[in-house]
Amino acid sequence: MADTLVLGIDPGSHRLGYGLVIRRGNKYVHVAHGMVKAPSTALLPERLRVIADGLEKVLAAHKPDVVALEQAFVSRDPHAALVIGHARGVAMLLAARAGLTVVEYPPAVVKRSVTGNGRAEKAQVGAMIQRMLGLAEPAQEDAADALAVAITHANATGLAALLKRA
């Protein structure tokens, strides 16, 4: 089986974090990560346009095999959920247009997958990602979240492949 290149995305309406990871045996190979930032004073449609353009560049440059997202956490603030929904919709649209499957993982699964603890703090997740991927410095928060969900999917597919072989 060819190695799967997973693009993790942490979509927001002001910035979008992304992280690209390959699983190779027991190791995760870091390919790239970064953030797309929209001009903070721009209106929402224009911010979405900037974020979409940036994400399209990432898709074109890296040609990932699959897109992984964290399931949105909606229990508190419906207005925040609405705005996050806008950014997620844009990310999903571009993934679908690129012919990619979108997989989603609950936040607790992502945390557990990276740290072993479903209730880990953000800092723990960031530190663990830095170590797993051998990054010289910690990724910025949105990019770290994107790498975390990419690792979660790489891990899940790795397990599925191992189980198939067994």
Next chain:
Amino acid sequence: MADTLVLGIDPGSHRLGYGLVIRRGNKYVHVAHGMVKAPSTALLPERLRVIADGLEKVLAAHKPDVVALEQAFVSRDPHAALVIGHARGVAMLLAARAGLTVVEYPPAVVKRSVTGNGRAEKAQVGAMIQRMLGLAEPAQEDAADALAVAITHANATGLAALLKRA
């Protein structure tokens, strides 16, 4: 001042209603309306792709001057708000990519603008739209909502133009 062609959109994750209206003096001229439907069993990213493709065809065919949306009603169900946000984000992105301004009106303003009553029932709004635009039959609900917000913006711009002249 050239007549402004307003595209009203009622975005949803299963179907998107649209309606195109021009204001000419005291009258509203109906240009077109309809719905884009996504396959109901498809996953969200694929549904957004189908809806985006349909909306792009509408934008290319009619070349509207501005896009009008109802502000989303978020007070009850955060999960519903999240999903509606996905569809709204797609609509906003395509509007921004077409170089169009997106204007938003609260639901009560749309109802008042069409019927004179901010708490009008859906059926009243639909009947009023049919009469104002001289439609042979009532538009389907999502398309009727899209026509209603298009009329609201055409009305608001008409007033603004009159005030400017005065």
